Amino acid sequence: MNIVVCVKQVPDTEAPIRITPDGSGIDETGLTLVMNYYDEHATEAGLRLREQFGGTVTLVSVGPERAREALRTGLAMGADDAVLVSDPALNGADHLGIARVLAAVIKTLPHDAVICGKLSTDDNAATIGAALAEYLGLPQATAVAHLEVDAAGTGAVVHREVEGGVEVVAVPFPALLTVERSLNEPRYPSLPGIMKAKRKEIKILTLENLGLTAAEVGVAAARTALVRLSPPPARKAGRIVEGDTEQAVAAILAFLKDEAKVL
Amino acid sequence: MDFQLTDEHRMIQATVREFATREILPRAAALDHSPTFPAEIIQKAAALGLMGMMVPERFGGAGVDAVSYVLVQEELARASAGVQTIITVNNSLVCDPIAHFGTEEQKRRYLPRLCSGASLGCYCLTEPAYGSDAMSLQTSARRDGGEWVLRGTKIFVTNGVEADICIAYARAGPEPGARGISAFIVEKRFPGISVGKVEKKLGIKCSSTAEIVLDDCRVPASNLLGEPGTGGKIALSTLDGGRLGIAAQAVGIARAALEEATAYAASRQQFGRSIGEFQAIQWMLADMATRTDAARLLMLRAAYLRQQGTRYTREASMAKLFASETAMWTTHKAIQIFGGYGYNQDYPVERYFRDAKITEIYEGTSEVQRLVIARHVLGKNVIGDS
Numbered sequence: 001m002n003i004v005v006c007v008k009q010v011p012d013t014e015a016p017i018r019i020t021p022d023g024s025g026i027d028e029t030g031l032t033l034v035m036n037y038y039d040e041h042a043t044e045a046g047l048r049l050r051e052q053f054g055g056t057v058t059l060v061s062v063g064p065e066r067a068r069e070a071l072r073t074g075l076a077m078g079a080d081d082a083v084l085v086s087d088p089a090l091n092g093a094d095h096l097g098i099a100r101v102l103a104a105v106i107k108t109l110p111h112d113a114v115i116c117g118k119l120s121t122d123d124n125a126a127t128i129g130a131a132l133a134e135y136l137g138l139p140q141a142t143a144v145a146h147l148e149v150d151a152a153g154t155g156a157v158v159h160r161e162v163e164g165g166v167e168v169v170a171v172p173f174p175a176l177l178t179v180e181r182s183l184n185e186p187r188y189p190s191l192p193g194i195m196k197a198k199r200k201e202i203k204i205l206t207l208e209n210l211g212l213t214a215a216e217v218g219v220a221a222a223r224t225a226l227v228r229l230s231p232p233p234a235r236k237a238g239r240i241v242e243g244d245t246e247q248a249v250a251a252i253l254a255f256l257k258d259e260a261k262v263l
Numbered sequence: 264m265d266f267q268l269t270d271e272h273r274m275i276q277a278t279v280r281e282f283a284t285r286e287i288l289p290r291a292a293a294l295d296h297s298p299t300f301p302a303e304i305i306q307k308a309a310a311l312g313l314m315g316m317m318v319p320e321r322f323g324g325a326g327v328d329a330v331s332y333v334l335v336q337e338e339l340a341r342a343s344a345g346v347q348t349i350i351t352v353n354n355s356l357v358c359d360p361i362a363h364f365g366t367e368e369q370k371r372r373y374l375p376r377l378c379s380g381a382s383l384g385c386y387c388l389t390e391p392a393y394g395s396d397a398m399s400l401q402t403s404a405r406r407d408g409g410e411w412v413l414r415g416t417k418i419f420v421t422n423g424v425e426a427d428i429c430i431a432y433a434r435a436g437p438e439p440g441a442r443g444i445s446a447f448i449v450e451k452r453f454p455g456i457s458v459g460k461v462e463k464k465l466g467i468k469c470s471s472t473a474e475i476v477l478d479d480c481r482v483p484a485s486n487l488l489g490e491p492g493t494g495g496k497i498a499l500s501t502l503d504g505g506r507l508g509i510a511a512q513a514v515g516i517a518r519a520a521l522e523e524a525t526a527y528a529a530s531r532q533q534f535g536r537s538i539g540e541f542q543a544i545q546w547m548l549a550d551m552a553t554r555t556d557a558a559r560l561l562m563l564r565a566a567y568l569r570q571q572g573t574r575y576t577r578e579a580s581m582a583k584l585f586a587s588e589t590a591m592w593t594t595h596k597a598i599q600i601f602g603g604y605g606y607n608q609d610y611p612v613e614r615y616f617r618d619a620k621i622t623e624i625y626e627g628t629s630e631v632q633r634l635v636i637a638r639h640v641l642g643k644n645v646i647g648d649s
Contacts, residue, residue: 069270076274189278191312191325191335198271
């Protein structure tokens with residue numbers, strides 16, 4: 001089974017984020033960048049399918065050259081190959097543009113399953129997987145929290161976490177899946193894996209290599225534009241309720257009823 | 264001069280930091296309060312490739328360099344010095360001598376299982392009457408047909424209870440001192456070897472420390488490690504590597520103490536401000552940070568020399584000496600910063616303090632390290648050593 005996993009490099013969610021003074025982006029000075037956590041789960045899902053059915057796991061990413069580090073993490077986890085599309089003409093591309101680039105790469109690769117994280121923790125759009133499925137003409141199941149592939153590897157039955165319950169969906173392969181973090185527990189890269197990953201070549205492609213132009217997928221083709229980033233408002237200081245237990249409980253109950261309106 | 268770690272070093276460090284923080288740190292206090300061998304953690308560590316880090320890949324090891332090794336040991340010890348002890352002994356004192364001095368057959372038989380976590384190793388050098396004076400050890404080995412017969416008692420054996428593969432030193436020839444000593448790979452399933460008294464310790468409690476009794480233990484001749492009479496050389500060269508692991512352990516403990524004390528100093532309010540605003544606390548933290556960094560630099564220099572293939576006995580001793588005394592000093596200061604809270608078991612600093620003490624003692628006391636360093640400073644003739 002040949003599996004393609006889409007990977008994005010994002011700021012570590014624990015790192016403090018500073019926005020550039022003009023609000024156009026994130027100040028990357030000293031910022032720790034990691035593989036998007038959801039993509040770790042996607043990579044793990046791919047590796048488990050390979051362990052079950054044989055085949056290969058190929059990682060694909062679109063981003064600046066530094067995104068190579070996120071791919072290196074996936075290779076150290078055990079992926080076979082990695083491709084990075086890096087082209088300055090993609091600055092300002094929107095999600096649909098990125099999905100078209102990913103589709104162009106994946107069309108050149110054998111793929112029985114394409115797996116993406118449900119969303120990336122930096123911009124929370126959850127768009128790429130669905131758009132990519134359309135561009136590839138594949139059936140899709142998003143937000144997969146449980147994955148069961150039939151013994152012949154011809155399709156999967158998946159559980160999707162939906163409002164108030166679970167939706168069970170069957171998809172024939174080849175298909176595109178986006179995965180929840182509850183799907184699995186990603187493995188740590190092993191030390192031998194890190195040493196092997198060091199020796200693997202990460203193929204870097206430009207738009208030209210893919211037969212695409214900036215006019216088709218770059219900022220000129222973008223249907224959305226980033227207007228401004230702003231930091232969340234500072235959290236208000238907490239309130240400490242003084243007094244003996246009886247008074248304090250009454251005060252907290254009053255707060256929960258009248259102000260927070262949760263009771 | 265380049266102080267930068269390579270990309271691989273940083274990736275290995277980050278991976279093991281995450282592993283130690285998620286898998287070891289949350290259990291460290293419990294492993295200290297009710298000591299049990301952390302079998303599950305050791306299996307997970309083995310899956311990461313941490314049990315035979317410098318063993319070549321073809322024997323099941325991770326094949327990483329000595330700098331990676333000390334970086335990983337620091338991360339493990341920062342989470343739990345007890346867990347790290349178990350791992351560093353398997354690496355430095357068991358895998359390393361087999362990888363360096365073993366025959367192809369010995370490497371093939373023992374290294375894959377020591378690296379995979381299927382087996383655990385221990386190192387039997389110290390005897391009741393021979394600690395710092397290890398080269399006078401009296402355990403005997405006599406040849407009997409195709410076997411060696413070992414007789415004697417080894418003490419303070421880390422992993423002694425759980426280990427199934429032991430590196431044991433015994434006197435196989437009439438020559439006095441180091442030249443009469445040979446090294447053996449002894450399996451616990453061989454007849455005549457047993458575990459004696461198990462020690463109750465001040466710190467590193469989840470690692471076992473046991474007496475190993477060799478009562479006419481029969482060891483196949485093919486399990487002699489290295490040439491007869493080279494055991495002293497093997498023991499000392501192995502301890503150079505072992506001391507790197509202990510230096511890294513001490514750096515990890517010192518860093519843990521510094522991290523906890525820094526966080527506490529920022530949050531603890533007295534006299535209407537955080538105690539970190541008082542110069543008395545700032546100076547302690549500044550000295551803790553400086554000494555910890557200095558210890559880490561000595562550790563990295565010794566590891567760098569090792570991977571260059573240069574003799575690093577002096578540098579390993581300096582790193583071990585300075586790092587262990589730094590761990591002791593830093594954990595002592597951390598308790599002072601915590602005040603009364605530091606003295607009780609709700610906070611980890613008293614554990615760091617207890618764990619730190621062993622680093623000044625095992626794999627050569629601070630006095631032995633100074634002796635080794637002084638020999639290099641003065642030259643052997645001045646000391647009058649053989």
